[in-house]
Amino acid sequence: MTTQPAVLAGPVAAGVATSRVAAGPRGRWRPWRAWTVRLTSVAAAIALWQVLTANHVRLWLRFDTLPTVTEIAGAFGRRVGAQEYWLDLGQSLIRILTGFALAAVIGVVTGILLGRSTAFATVLGPLTELTRPIPAIAIVPVAILLFPSDEAGIVFITFLAAYFPIMVSTRHAVRALPTIWEDSVRTLGGSRWDVLIRVVLPGIQPGVFGGLSVGIGVAWICVISAEMISGRLGVGYRTWQAYTVLAYPEVFVGIITIGVLGFATSAAVEVIGRRATRWLPRGGENAR
Structure with missing residues (x-):
């Protein structure tokens, strides 16, 4: 029963190794760019909320009633x-x-x-x-x-x-x-x-x-x-x-x-x- 994992381990390990090689050295900084985009989107939403509520904007949505x-x-x-x-x-x-x-x-x-x-x-x-x-x-x-x-x-x-x-x-x-x-x-x-x-x-x-x-x-x-x-x-x-x-x-x-x-x-x-x-x-x- 130990032969089956050994047979499967080769293709799986090869697939993981191939994906790592394909990623290249640039894979090290890609997560930082993703986190930068995420934090920027959150900050932009907060800033927009502040602008709409502080200026009592009232269009279809009533931002003047919100803190x-x-x-x-x-x-x-x-x-x-x-x-x-x-x-x-x-x-x-x-x-x-x-x-x-x-x-x-x-x-x-x-x-x-x-x-x-x-x-x-x-x-x-x-x-x-x-x-x-x-x-x-x-x-x-x-x-x-x-x-x-x-x-x-x-x-x-x-x-x-x-x-x-x-x-x-x-x-x-x-x-x-x-x-x-x-x-x-x-x-x-x-x-x-x-x-x-x-x-x-x-x-x-x-x-x-x-x-x-x-x-x-x-x-x-x-x-x-x-x-x-x-x-x-x-x-x-x-x-x-x-x-x-x-x-x-x-x-x-x-x-x-x-x-x-x-x-x-x-x-x-x-x-x-x-x-x-x-x-x-x-x-x-x-x-x-």
């Missing part, structure tokens, strides 16, 4: 200096990480079972397809009635939001695996566990991490919405409270905080995915 960048920056400085900001931040992170971790484990396991087991797909497949189109945020009233605390309900909503993208991506990745890989392991005397460990788990990694990337984004949408509806702490709760008292600069502080947290967690998933799949030729290119 300026300087007002948002001042509110952000005050919020960062307050203890409740960090309590809200920690509470939202605990909720998102707990729900997402549960969704990642259960979603991958059930996705593999749905893709590999006909009996499991026959029994639970229809249930997953019936519940998958329901938005997780629509389950908030049910979660409030079902769970003994709001905290457990919010974690459940977060789990539900991330679970279905992960499960569906894993299931499709399992079904897309070439059957010749499994046949090769079986021909060499491998068992079902050998197929799972040597073929299924490595082969579905790109699809799984694609589902994880989508799931973390959807989870943030739903955890913030759940905090606005039934939370007591959290970034979403505080943002909604600021809106109710017409503190619009603090509303944008919450929006920016949500964006930064979502970007950081999504980037972490992407980095882990690239590291886990850098044995692929394309993964090697992205890792640079």
